[in-house]
Amino acid sequence: MEAEESRSQLPGDEATAVEVTAEQLVARAIAPIKKEFLRPPPVRSSSADNEAAAAATNDNKNPAHPGSGLLKDKKSKRQLKRERRQEQKSARNLCPEVAKTGDVTSCPYKDKCRYSHDIEAFKAQKPADLEGQCPFVKSGGPCPYGLACRFSSTHEDGVLSSTGHLNGLKNSSEVNGLSKDVQKLLWKNKMRFSKADAKLKSLGLLCPKSKMKDMENKDGENGGSNKCSLSDDNGCCEVASDLGPKLEEAIKDDDADAKYETDELCPQKRRKTGVNCDPSEIEKGVNVTEEIERGSINTEPEAGCDTLTIKTDLSLKLHPREKKLIDFRDKLYLAPLTTVGNLPFRRVCKVLGADVTCGEMAMCTNLLQGQASEWALLRRHSSEDLFGVQICGAYPDTVARTVELIEQECTIDFIDINMGCPIDIVVNKGAGSALLTKPMRMKNIVEVASSTVDKPITIKVRTAYFEGKNRIDSLIADMGSWGAGAVTIHGRSRQQRYSKLADWDYIYQCGRKAPKTLPVVGNGDVFSFVDWNNHRTACPELATCMVARGALIKPWIFTEIKEQRHWDISSGERLNILKEFVHFGLEHWGSDTKGVETTRRFLLEWLSYTCRYVPVGLLEVIPQRINWRPPSYYGRDELETLMASDSAADWIRISEMLLGKVPDGFTFAPKHKSNAYDRAENG
Structure with missing residues (x-):
């Protein structure tokens, strides 16, 4: 489409009386929006500038202001930990087990529990329920958050089983969670990687233990660097030598040590669990019987070793090009x-x-x-x-x-x-x-x-x-x-x-x-x-x-x-897409207050991108290019105008339409600031 008429359409300081055509705007990477939808440039008076400058000066005098140059007293780790514990004990943080069942006696930790068991105090301070239906109940299952759910008023009777526990699991349609057993092994630096280490050794990329000890001894001399002294182009290991001892001191669990002793000696016996794996999936590389039948492991114990050591026969692995x-x-x-x-x-x-x-x-x-x-x-x-x-x-x-x-x-x-x-x-x-x-x-x-x-x-x-x-x-x-x-x-x-x-x-x-x-x-x-x-x-x-x-x-x-x-x-169809995201977000991050606010944060991050979209019906030249800078414009309805705003305050308004009012003192700044069209010549 070519525009016959010309008009002023330059964003910001470039907005002048100069008349430009749609082709000229495209050449400058400016979205050519139809004249009737353009918003006139704002007129900013000098008095407003003075007021803004005075406000900025007052903010800078405030010791808590981030740009004031005055730092707050830094809290110690012990103080921060104490505050976290106190926050957990507050009425806002009801014990998850008590919230699920509604029974104070259901918590297995009783008085030693870190969370509050005061149901009445929790209900007194809990924010009002959100409009709509609980996403878990809507999906046909019970809600895993119980009283803490922000849609608890929509829960039907019989959500809990006769034993007081939930009949379903949260996020049952999601997989790839990390099991606690494997996580503890990783924390303690006791996980063994037999296949990776064997291949690294065959390629000459495995750092010898003697060199690792030398690196640990010379760690102070190298300014804390743990890089291997082998060729940089080969890219040898980066050793976190202090990770294991620190975490072993933090995690004292003798029973766990005994439990994982066999796994440490025989790493291929580690199996996937129902928590982090689709039950219908076949476990690969961990079934000893199947490996023996394929002849890909060595079943002869090493001398002086009472435990079976599983060794992968790399010669039988598929060549990468045969995969x-x-x-x-x-x-x-x-x-x-x-x-x-x-x-x-x-x-x-x-x-x-x-x-x-x-x-x-x-x-x-x-x-x-x-x-x-x-x-x-x-x-x-x-x-x-x-x-x-x-x-x-x-x-x-x-x-x-x-x-x-x-x-x-x-x-x-x-x-x-x-x-x-x-x-x-x-x-x-x-x-x-x-x-x-x-x-x-x-x-x-x-x-x-x-x-x-x-x-x-x-x-x-x-x-x-x-x-x-x-x-x-x-x-x-x-x-x-x-x-x-x-x-x-x-x-x-x-x-x-x-x-x-x-x-x-x-x-x-x-x-x-x-x-x-x-x-x-x-x-x-x-x-x-x-x-x-x-x-x-x-x-x-x-x-x-x-x-x-x-x-x-x-x-x-x-x-x-x-x-x-x-x-x-249309703006209504776009809003429906946002509603669907919110529904999926509450299922993923949770329908309690924490889950609602996490969903809100990620929704706002997404809205910082969607505001760059210019509706097809407003453009003189289609399709829109990704590097076009949209000038300030009105939409075809109030919601479309709101969605076109690049102001975080308007993004928050959209989030309140879907997730209720934001908490007191809520602020938002996008994590990613694009430079995709910071200069006109970038296009």
Whole structure:
């Protein structure tokens, strides 16, 4: 569509009397919105400026103000712990067991329980119930939160069984939870990784114990660094020598030590449990009888050893190129997205047409330490029929042990290794985009990971570390022989972050150079079915295109691609999508007050992206490009105008429409601040 009339449409300070055409706006990466929907630029008086300056000055004089330069007294760990215990004992935190049953005597810890047992005090301070029905009852099961549920008034009689316990389990449709037994082993640094260590040893990447002791002795001299002294390109281990002793002091459990003694000697006897595994899944690599029948283990005990030692025969493992690969061709692939790519959001995208989903990036070191918050990133919903997890690590041994642990504990279809993350805290540790400067380490990581597990290993990279120094085209011909099952190429360098448009010409070049057996996935700026079609037509060698920020801004992009149309979605339909996310969020994070506020936080993070969407009916040129900066405009109704606001206060108003009033003193600032259109010339 071409606009015949011209008008003023420049955001911010650029808004002048200059008349510009739609084509000129597009050239400047400004969304060409129809004249009748444009909002006039605000007139800010000098008196208002003075009042704002005075308010800022008063705030800076306040010692509690973050920009005042005056620091609060730092609390000691003991004081913080005491405050946490007092908070737990307050009436706001009712014992979960008492909340479930409504019976004070049901708590097994009695007076030693950390939580409050005062039901009446809890009811007196509990916020009013939210409108609607409890998500767990709505799904046909009992609510695991009982009295603490913010929809408790909708609970029917008979929710609890005759024994006072719940008839159902929370999140029964979710898998990949970390069992307590395995978590304790990880805490105590007693988990053994036989397959990973055997493969590392065969490739010469396993750090000898003598060198590890030398590193511990020289730790002080090296400024606390635990890096191995072997070749940096080979990427040897990063030893956390102080982790085990510290955690062993914190966890005194003699019974647990006795219980896990056999597991320590015979690591392959560790089995998946019903808590973290789909009962219908066959346990792989842990059934001793099956392994003996296949002849892949050594059943002869070592001299002087009373316990059977299981040894994996790596010679019988499938070659990486013989593994069953994932067919990504023409599938709609939702990218792993930090913070916003959580399980409820992925469920929304599945409903709207996504075929492949991948969990948020998890750090290998945190997974190996048994951090529950990091393992939560690996959780999978039953609706995700083709699901992978993404991990990020700097060294072959860390990655190899992580993939072995994930394959043992999780139900997944593939494991993706992130070699393109641009975040400073990741790059400074040698992971993410930092690996692009060390191709030999990239090779070692992929080779050892693919040889350790039977699941396909895919990798995600950027074009290069530095702008103008692309290098993936020189490596992609060998990536298949390393053992990679697929390669995703984000068409930007690490230096670019997310500014400027993705270099799809370079992605096409890499796709044509890749061997036919290696699927190549393109990634960057896919924001409509037109973008999808153009990329697939321009380079048929590409298996598919990955959708990332486009799904954050408009998750119905998957529907648009499948139906090959521009969906002029209404504000009511968008609100229904948000309602569905809230329902999924309450099922995932809980329907009590804590779960409601966690759902609200993630909803607000998502709304900080959806506000960039410009409805199709308001544009003079379609489709919208992802780098267009929308000027201030009115929607076709009040709700559409509210959804177009870039103010956090308006996002909070939308959250209150779905989750009730925010608590007193509530504030929100988005975790991710985009620089996608910080300058006009980025487009």
